Amino acid sequence: MNKLTKKQLTWYGLSGMGPNMLNLMVGSYLCDALMTKGFIEDIEHWTYLNKTLVVVAVWSILVTIAKIIDGIADVPLGAWTDKLKSKWGKRRPAMLIGIIVMLIAYFAFLFVPVKNVGENGSLFNTIYFGVFLAVFYSAYTLLMVTYYATFSEVTDNQVDRVYLSNIKSTVDIIYFVLGYAAIPAVIGLANIRVLSLIVLVFMASMLIPFVLLKERSTLDKDVEAYKNEHPEEENEIKEIEPGMIESIKYTVKNKDFMIWMIIYAALQFGLSMFLTGFNVYYSGTMGLSGIKITLCNVAGFGPLPLTLILFNKIVNKKGFKFGYQYSLLIFSIGMILALFCRPNFMPNENVRLTFAIIGNLICSFGIGSFFSVSYTVPSQIAADEREKTGISHPAMYFAIQGLVEAIVSAIATGIIWVNLKNIPARGNFLLYPAGGSGLLFLFVAIGCILSLILSVFLPKSLTNVGKIVKDDEVTTK
Numbered sequence: 001m002n003k004l005t006k007k008q009l010t011w012y013g014l015s016g017m018g019p020n021m022l023n024l025m026v027g028s029y030l031c032d033a034l035m036t037k038g039f040i041e042d043i044e045h046w047t048y049l050n051k052t053l054v055v056v057a058v059w060s061i062l063v064t065i066a067k068i069i070d071g072i073a074d075v076p077l078g079a080w081t082d083k084l085k086s087k088w089g090k091r092r093p094a095m096l097i098g099i100i101v102m103l104i105a106y107f108a109f110l111f112v113p114v115k116n117v118g119e120n121g122s123l124f125n126t127i128y129f130g131v132f133l134a135v136f137y138s139a140y141t142l143l144m145v146t147y148y149a150t151f152s153e154v155t156d157n158q159v160d161r162v163y164l165s166n167i168k169s170t171v172d173i174i175y176f177v178l179g180y181a182a183i184p185a186v187i188g189l190a191n192i193r194v195l196s197l198i199v200l201v202f203m204a205s206m207l208i209p210f211v212l213l214k215e216r217s218t219l220d221k222d223v224e225a226y227k228n229e230h231p232e233e234e235n236e237i238k239e240i241e242p243g244m245i246e247s248i249k250y251t252v253k254n255k256d257f258m259i260w261m262i263i264y265a266a267l268q269f270g271l272s273m274f275l276t277g278f279n280v281y282y283s284g285t286m287g288l289s290g291i292k293i294t295l296c297n298v299a300g301f302g303p304l305p306l307t308l309i310l311f312n313k314i315v316n317k318k319g320f321k322f323g324y325q326y327s328l329l330i331f332s333i334g335m336i337l338a339l340f341c342r343p344n345f346m347p348n349e350n351v352r353l354t355f356a357i358i359g360n361l362i363c364s365f366g367i368g369s370f371f372s373v374s375y376t377v378p379s380q381i382a383a384d385e386r387e388k389t390g391i392s393h394p395a396m397y398f399a400i401q402g403l404v405e406a407i408v409s410a411i412a413t414g415i416i417w418v419n420l421k422n423i424p425a426r427g428n429f430l431l432y433p434a435g436g437s438g439l440l441f442l443f444v445a446i447g448c449i450l451s452l453i454l455s456v457f458l459p460k461s462l463t464n465v466g467k468i469v470k471d472d473e474v475t476t477k
Helices: 006-013 017-033 056-083 091-109 123-152 158-189 192-212 220-229 244-253 255-285 291-301 304-318 320-339 349-389 394-421 435-457
Strands: none
Touching: 006 158, 006 192, 017 091, 017 123, 017 158, 017 192, 056 091, 056 123, 056 244, 056 394, 091 123, 091 192, 123 158, 123 192, 123 349, 123 394, 158 192, 158 291, 158 304, 158 349, 244 255, 244 394, 255 291, 255 320, 255 349, 255 394, 255 435, 291 349, 304 320, 304 349, 320 349, 320 435, 349 394, 394 435
């Protein structure tokens, strides 16, 4: 596959905006929009038809099943795209299939088969939406695992991989802000289904890989013909594309990757809890509302493009390990500061808001890099393995990482966070006034501090990733 220039990498990092936006709309809005329960204001805009269209108990089970399928599907789909044989290469066809199926499922999810329902919804609707939710998640997984796999293939050095990962993480922050700030701001102007159709314009971003990627045929006969026509490349490392079981074995036997998975799991525990519950914490524990919560979110997410630039400079100078530890330390300090932003410690709301904003500004120096590392490390490990052994299966590293992330997220948000919220309010410092939700940032800080401690064992192969050797102005390989 052709290597991309710095300018092309900038465009390439923007590609994931569309799929990410659609995934956010489905997971964060459309699944809830099938039911009226929980909405108070603008119900006619937040829900499909101002009705409960599904059987809630059955729907909750189908959503859980769809998410489990999403996590498990990472592995076989990752193996499939690594081994795909086609005249047009293996990445573009896989992404095209993912896009087509994803769009079909997305449009189907916006359609209501049974509109005349009773108070308890329709079982047919429930099964219908459950099936297309599973199809959507699976297609999204195929598309994004394939896209991430190319990160190690379109770059030829560590610095470019860190740069591409930072661009992608900046895009993550943009779609996150658009999804969670812009959508609620305009919901009174149109129904959530109309807004979901408007969001489709972002899918144009996926045209970028089809313009920039240049792949040769991966059909056996064409690969052999190319070798005969280019004997000068005979000494190059021959790529070995293992089957799914072999690919899994290679992945779990990679000590560097498995150590990273332990470090990453601790990070994801804290990060998933933070992203799930921060608005609840601002509202219930800090006692903030309306524009004040918005100010907190702006302070936490607004500076991220700038803080990512700083993170990139630190990595260029000190290496990945130092940059990662710096981010964890800064973020943990911000979380601990937020623990004191509560009425029983700071009775004055303006003082509480001021300290909350300061804490979020501090956290912003860490948040952005957390998105970046999930792309940097797997792509670097995959590139190192290919260079040393010729074994090429980068998608599997992202697939296994996605599976670990899904499991950890399910434990953090589906078990711990749900039960935390049910702990009643008490007179002590941590549980006043909102009960268990007041422990949120403490758990987040614990996860990040644990990841910081574990990062001491970060493999040497990852310690200096992205570091620029200034003596001769070349990047470390």
